Amino acid sequence: MSVVFWPILMCVMIGLVTLPEVFAQEPLPEKSSNAESTSSPVELTADSLDYDQVTEVYVADGSVEIVQGTVQLTADHVTLHKLSGDVKARGHVHLRDRQTDVWSEALDLNLNTEKGIVTDGEVFMREQNSFVTGQRLRRYSETHYRGTEGSFTNCDAKDGEVPAWRFTFREMNFDWDDSIYGEGVWFNINDVPILPLPPFRYPLGSKRKTGLLIPTVGVDNVFGFRYRQGFFWAITPSQDFTVSPLILSKRGGGSDFEYRYIIDRQSKGNWILSTLYDTEQNRGRADINGAHIQEVNPDLSLKLRVNYSTDRSFLQDLSNTGALRALPSQESLININQRLPYGSAYLLGQYLQPLSAGGTTTFQRVPELGVRLPSYSLFGSPLAISMDSTFVHFFRQKGYQVSRLDLMPGLELTGLHLGHVVGLKPQMKFRDVSYTRGTTSKQVQSRETFWAALEASTYLSRRFKFGPETRIRHSIEPSVIYEFVPPTDQSKLVQIDAVDDLQKKSLVTYSLKTRLSEQNLSQGSSTWVDFFIAQSYHVGTPPSPAKRFSDIWGLVHLNRPIAFTQVFSDFQASIDAFYDPHRKHFSQWNTDARVLSNRSWYLEVGQRYTRSGPRVRRGDIWNPISFNEVLSSEDEILFLTAGGAIRLPFGLSVGSKIYRDIKKDETSELDIVGFYQNPCRCFSLGLYYIQFPDRTQFNFLFSLTGLWAGAGEGQGLMKTIFEPIFGGERGVPWSMN
Known part of the structure; x- marks a missing residue:
């Protein structure tokens, strides 16, 4: 026997021989017949057709065909009882309905109930690609058969080919919408009996079924031999529970517990608890992560996310995902959002568990309350007002605690333009931030400031004809914005997030966005090139160590033109870079590229590079596309990711x-x-x-x-x-x- 089959036999033996006793219960009751087919008239054609008016029996010979709705029956000889709907078909019998094909030499079928008996027959389920044979198959519906002395496989074995695998049985009950129940079963490879199996039931169909899952085994040089066996419990159609015990030969044992539920279309949750008794550290360890979202009513929603480990090294030691192993912290939060007649209000609680960074001095947001009122036109005029306000209490286990109130009303003028070509948008935001204490002082602290800006932008677009079905559109969007924030003294203020660090700003940021896209009448549309470039200029003395002209930021996205479909079924590339015009080199350079060739192979490459030294800060709390500050010097970063796959x-x-x-x-x-x-x-x-x-x-x-x-x-x-x-x-x- 080929070596490759030994892992297969291991899975079959573990997965089937150890099936629970509940799987060996009696088959489910038979399903009702198809009402659509039984209510349709019967059409009968043949080379020779006789009808007995006394017994109301049709006898047909030669190329017989019976059609009733979606059911079609062909045979050499057919006897049809008109009153009862009983049919006896002999010779080259083929029965076809919506889901199955049946071939046999003899078939007894009732057209009204669609129940019958197939002798020396074969059944093919088209959707499931399942093939069943049997000396005697009793049909209960399109998807439900009970057979003796036959076989079952999902292999595409045609024209008498031997399937790669199949189950042979003495008795078996097939219900493709429910389960398979078998007795006297052997698992065969290339028609050679390999493994006898006790009576068992295995779930089929789209419905979730309670039972054991296929185990997973593996080897780890630190944990030793790994074995995990899951049990799935379908509690109700809208909730289930999975328990998956785990054995690590060198580190102990534990289990995963997963609970999933759906309350309604807008409310659901998923929770996983992973436990392990670590024999090396002689202690129990656990990690819980989960999420719950719920729409209480159309205006009130709740989101809950939990990520917590009993010790900081749990993910680093035990996770099999590099991204989780590298997390500096993990976040848990609850967010309740209430939609208002105009705007929204929210209640937030956030807990950061330090992993590789932080500790008992890490601030937690418990709680945060906010009200957001978007821009609203005053009496239909071009003047619009807005309001953002938050209150947050920062808690930590070690060190002082502080509360903060942030009020930020805003004004803007809309609809201004120069000759309907250049749009103008003046804006102003006033910010009043108050604290219950300062960095060293326990007295109340506050800071008042404002942000004023004037933005000018325009949009140019032109479409070109490129062949009989293709149009190319080129668009250009230049923009320039001036921002001003006065200097304020924040040396006594607690520095926790961006709200507390409001640097002075007198900055002009100019940018250009251009896009080249294709519109094909028969094949859709595709964006070939999406390019964005921006730079900031300091009016007056720039904050140290920033220069008068900031680094130039460029962002490019490239996609495959439709005409290249025959070469590459997919092509994507992006470049995200900063260029230092003073030192004449790239301070940051990030790229990603992916090529897919007609589902035969693909290759993707990513790279992250940051030069050592100070680096520009991308955006701030006022404007995400502005470069006012330069961050302190950091070490060089050069990281590479590459991946791909190929069919051999x-x-x-x-x-x-x-x-x-x-x-x-x-x-x-x-x-x-x-x-x-x-x-x-x-x-x-x-x-x-x-x-x-x-x-x-x-x-x-x-x-x-x-x-x-x-x-x-x-x-x-x-x-x-x-x-x-x-x-x-x-x-x-x-x-x-």
Whole structure:
């Protein structure tokens, strides 16, 4: 036997032999017949047709065809009882309905109930791609059969081909909308009996079923042998619960508990509790994360998100995701939002759990209340007013606490222009921020300031004809804005967030946005180039260490033109960079690019570079596109990400993704995945390898199409890497479809 089948046998043995006793209960009651077909008239044609008026029986011979609604029956010989609807078909029988095809040499069927008996027959479920044979198959509906001495498979075995796998049985009950129940079952590979199975029931169909999930196994150089076995409990159609015990041979054991629920279309939640008794540290460890959103009424909504670990090193030690391992902190919050007749009010509570940075001195927002009133025209005039106000209490375990009240009314004039070509937008915002104490003083502190701005912008667009069906549109949007914020003394104020750091500002920011897009009458539209460039100029003396002219910020997005479809089915690239005109070099340079070739292969590359030294601050609390300040000097950053996947011959596919810190000469994470898919796509075997600086992990996934697929950490990883070329396909390790 080929070595590749031993992991398959392990999954089949663990996944089926250990099925719970509840799976061996009696089959569910039969379903009702299809009312649409039974109410339709019967049409009968044949080479020879006799009718007995006394018994009201039709006898048809030669190329017989019976049609009733969506049901079609062909055979060599047919006897039809008009009153009862009973049909006896013999010779080359083919029954076709909305969901199935049935072939046999003998078929007894009632056209009114669609129930019948198939002798030496074959049943093919088109949607599920399932194929059933049996010496005697009793039909209860389009999707429900009970058979003896037969087989079941989801392989595309046609014209007498031997399927890669199938179950043979003494007795089996198939209900594709519910489950399979079998007795005397053998699992066969290439028609060779490999594994006998006890009586079992396995869930099928789109409805969620209670039962064991397919286990996942793997090896980790730090944790040792990994084994996880999940049990899924479908509590109600709108809620379920999954418990997944975990064994780590070198670090102990624990379990994941996941609860999901849907209250209504706008309200739902998902909660996961991960626990582990760590034998190396001799203590219990846990992590909980979840979210709940609820619409109490059309104007009142609630959002709750929780991320909390019992110790700061839980994610760093145990997570299999590089992004989670690198988190400096994790956030939990509750947000209640009330829509007002004009504007909104909210209540926010935020807790930051320090992981790699911070500690007991970290400020928490408990609570924050805010009211936001958007711009509102006064008496239909060009003058519009707005109002933002917040109150927040900052709490921390160690050190002083402080409360802050922030009031910010705003004014703006709309509809101003120069010759209907250049639009003008003057704005002003007044800010009054009060504190219950200062940095060192316990007395009330306050700061009053304002922001004044005048923006001028225009929009130019022209469309060109490019072939019989294509039009090219080029647009240009230049803009310039002057902003002024007077200097204020903030040396005594508590510095927590951007509201507390309001630097003086006398700045002109000019920008240019241009877009080149394609509109094709038959193939849709596509944006070829989206380009944005901006720079700021300090009027007067710039704040140190900023220069009079800021770094130039450029942002470019490139997309595949429609005409390139035959070459690349997808192409995307972006560049986000800052250029220092004084030192004549790039201070920051970030790129991302992705090429996809007709679901055969794809490649994506990303890069992050920041030169050592001071760097410009992008935007502030007043304007997100302005460059008023320069941040303090930091170390050089040079980071690379690369990934891709490719289909290989013989049903093999491989993919990988790497996160590399070039400056530190360290690979933060390396993922290598691959899987084998047999020619008829009825089973697949996936392998994945994860490497972190402190540990490595190797696992595998296995799927039988239409029956089960592997679950666990690697399922999401393989799906992420292979999704660009395998999205929506059947017979892949991360999906049972």
